[in-house]
Amino acid sequence: MSRYQTFLLVVLVFLSGCTQDGQDPESQFDVSADIEGNLVVVNRLNGPILLYISESESPLKEIGAKEDFIVNIPSDGSTPTSLQIWKKSQVSDPSEPDIDKIYKEWDIVLSNAMTESEQVIWVITSGSSSPAVGQLSFHYPSLDFMGNMVIYDASIYLNSKSGKKITSVLPGADNKIVGLDFGYYYLYYKYSYEYTSESETVGWIELDSLGNSLSTLVNAGSPIQNIEVPIYSLSDIGRLGYLEIINQSSSDVKIFTQNDVQIEDVVVTNQSTYGLSIIESNGGSYNYLLPQNNYQLTAKNLVTGEIVATREHISVIELYNSSWTISDTITYRDITIRNNLLEPLTIHNEENNDYLGFYLASGDSISYLIADSLTSLVARNLTSTRETFQFGSNAIWSITLLNPNFYLNINDSVNIEGTTFNNSEVTLSWELGSSADNLTYQLLNAEYPPYANLNSNDSLFKSLTFEYLDDSKEEENYVFRLNSNSVDGLEYGWQEVSFQIDAIQPNGLYIYPRQQMISNNVEFEFDIMLEEIENVRSIYVELEYDKEVLSVDPDSVQIGAVFSDCEGSLLLINDNPDQFGILKINISFLGDSCNGFQGSGSLVSVKMEPFQLPIDNASLIKINNNSSFRDINNNDINISNINASEPHISRVVFP
Numbered sequence: 001m002s003r004y005q006t007f008l009l010v011v012l013v014f015l016s017g018c019t020q021d022g023q024d025p026e027s028q029f030d031v032s033a034d035i036e037g038n039l040v041v042v043n044r045l046n047g048p049i050l051l052y053i054s055e056s057e058s059p060l061k062e063i064g065a066k067e068d069f070i071v072n073i074p075s076d077g078s079t080p081t082s083l084q085i086w087k088k089s090q091v092s093d094p095s096e097p098d099i100d101k102i103y104k105e106w107d108i109v110l111s112n113a114m115t116e117s118e119q120v121i122w123v124i125t126s127g128s129s130s131p132a133v134g135q136l137s138f139h140y141p142s143l144d145f146m147g148n149m150v151i152y153d154a155s156i157y158l159n160s161k162s163g164k165k166i167t168s169v170l171p172g173a174d175n176k177i178v179g180l181d182f183g184y185y186y187l188y189y190k191y192s193y194e195y196t197s198e199s200e201t202v203g204w205i206e207l208d209s210l211g212n213s214l215s216t217l218v219n220a221g222s223p224i225q226n227i228e229v230p231i232y233s234l235s236d237i238g239r240l241g242y243l244e245i246i247n248q249s250s251s252d253v254k255i256f257t258q259n260d261v262q263i264e265d266v267v268v269t270n271q272s273t274y275g276l277s278i279i280e281s282n283g284g285s286y287n288y289l290l291p292q293n294n295y296q297l298t299a300k301n302l303v304t305g306e307i308v309a310t311r312e313h314i315s316v317i318e319l320y321n322s323s324w325t326i327s328d329t330i331t332y333r334d335i336t337i338r339n340n341l342l343e344p345l346t347i348h349n350e351e352n353n354d355y356l357g358f359y360l361a362s363g364d365s366i367s368y369l370i371a372d373s374l375t376s377l378v379a380r381n382l383t384s385t386r387e388t389f390q391f392g393s394n395a396i397w398s399i400t401l402l403n404p405n406f407y408l409n410i411n412d413s414v415n416i417e418g419t420t421f422n423n424s425e426v427t428l429s430w431e432l433g434s435s436a437d438n439l440t441y442q443l444l445n446a447e448y449p450p451y452a453n454l455n456s457n458d459s460l461f462k463s464l465t466f467e468y469l470d471d472s473k474e475e476e477n478y479v480f481r482l483n484s485n486s487v488d489g490l491e492y493g494w495q496e497v498s499f500q501i502d503a504i505q506p507n508g509l510y511i512y513p514r515q516q517m518i519s520n521n522v523e524f525e526f527d528i529m530l531e532e533i534e535n536v537r538s539i540y541v542e543l544e545y546d547k548e549v550l551s552v553d554p555d556s557v558q559i560g561a562v563f564s565d566c567e568g569s570l571l572l573i574n575d576n577p578d579q580f581g582i583l584k585i586n587i588s589f590l591g592d593s594c595n596g597f598q599g600s601g602s603l604v605s606v607k608m609e610p611f612q613l614p615i616d617n618a619s620l621i622k623i624n625n626n627s628s629f630r631d632i633n634n635n636d637i638n639i640s641n642i643n644a645s646e647p648h649i650s651r652v653v654f655p
Contacts, residue, residue: 534637542583
């Protein structure tokens with residue numbers, strides 16, 4: 001062989017051992033992922049990358065294209081580690097990579113443990129030319145708002161359901177860290193249920209409760225975002241709930257579900273299920289743990305097999321315990337509930353908050369049998385943050401709106417505002433959210449102190465009746481106002497509605513004030529009033545009262561201001577009115593100036609004294625139907641507010 005041939009052979013051998021830009025299949029770097037570690041690098045680039053720890057002289061790892069790579073980096077669990085990434089193709093000298101060509105860098109505290117839950121995820125993409133890295137910290141609760149265990153694993157995807165999966169979290173995960181480029185991201189959550197040997201997808205969440213996209217922004221202004229993973233609750237898979245069946249009938253019964261399947265063949269228990277379908281009469285019961293589902297139940301006589309009772313559409317859910325009472329005496333009515341919302345609802349007894357077993361998916365319209373005794377219902381979303389109520393026995397309940405559970409609204413306030421009521425009794429009602437802690441209310445411009453004072457009540461009643469209201473003074477409204485605090489101490493704010501009372505019509509005779517609070521053995525006074533009378537010459541009044549409670553002094557009766565323009569008048573009072581509890585007042589107007597008297601004002605003033613407390617702490621004073629008006633020709637004039645069946649009634653109340 002010539003020297004030229006030998007030289008050529010040496011050159012060829014030398015060249016065959018050289019690499020070209022990292023494309024040599026035999027890499028000079030560590031390309032082996034660790035079996036376990038505290039960092040997972042998700043390389044989504046089309047070429048390999050080199051991972052450095054700051055100030056190290058050589059790459060720690062080479063990570064191949066499209067590879068998920070586990071790395072174990074020593075850490076004390078509290079000191080940040082400086083991580084740096086270069087594209088391998090841009091590194092000519094691995095011991096001194098060009099700092100100007102650094103691809104990504106991140107200072108992050110790594111765990112000193114190597115469990116999967118403690119691993120930090122670093123997603124490497126081509127989405128940004130900046131080396132800066134943002135951080136998402138995910139928290140996934142282990143319990144839902146009701147205290148039930150969260151059972152679905154969650155996987156998080158970026159920008160679409162088919163986008164990059166950045167991590168998976170288990171219920172109870174706290175501070176699961178994902179590093180990724182600065183940018184604006186949409187988050188999509190995929191949920192799955194893990195069986196012993198398989199996994200089943202149960203659904204996705206991509207919008208919040210208001211229909212908005214779930215998104216986040218990481219940049220220099222907000223490099224770290226804390227994100228709570230939403231809880232998926234729209235699947236029955238893997239969920240269990242309790243159904244208590246109580247047999248108050250006179251027959252021993254056996255319970256069947258749909259398709260005539262014994263309930264013992266469905267119940268979940270680690271004990272023998274034999275005989276669990278049988279429930280004894282007169283109060284026997286069993287609390288069944290069942291797969292979450294909608295059930296149609298039948299109770300059959302244990303001896304004859306005849307159907308004793310049926311129950312359709314009872315939804316057993318994890319959120320609430322449900323029940324079914326079999327009874328010979330309970331009567332039922334039909335109610336159709338329509339869910340016109342874009343979310344499911346549960347229906348409860350408003351009085352005690354018991355779940356009725358009624359679950360309606362979005363768009364459902366279902367007819368239920370409901371006990372006649374139930375007249376107040378509440379519908380709630382699955383997070384119990386919003387609700388609405390139904391009061392009464394309407395056969396159809398169409399649900400179109402939910403209010404927050406901290407909510408206060410006076411019912412029909414639009415129609416009440418500015419209304420004049422021709423009655424001295426007004427009932428006002430309101431809706432009050434279930435998270436309210438107390439109620440404060442007041443009736444402004446009322447002279448009766450229990451109405452006018454600021455009142456607080458811990459009982460969350462939903463209506464209030466104001467009785468014995470005086471007619472409104474000119475250009476003065478009653479103003480009903482109420483407020484509430486939440487269980488967290490937040491104030492809702494005053495809600496108000498104003499109205500007028502005009503119960504006494506022209507040619508009326510009445511007591512003013514119509515209601516007052518008095519003390520035992522303390523004298524009190526009131527006026528008997530005329531309302532827009534015409535052509536009246538004489539007036540006769542019979543004032544009834546409880547002679548066992550009240551006493552009147554006839555000498556205290558004084559003629560009122562309506563006679564100020566009269567030349568004279570005749571006032572006659574019966575002797576000893578306390579004998580029968582009737583004060584008889586007879587007045588005639590004298591002189592031409594009072595001929596055919598007309599107008600409004602005080603007829604007489606009367607003083608009384610209480611000397612004994614009544615049993616119910618209140619006593620009535622009445623103008624009875626023997627009272628009369630007469631004109632100048634001695635003809636009767638109708639008293640507008642007093643007739644054979646309706647006297648005029650006022651009340652005195654003892655504190």
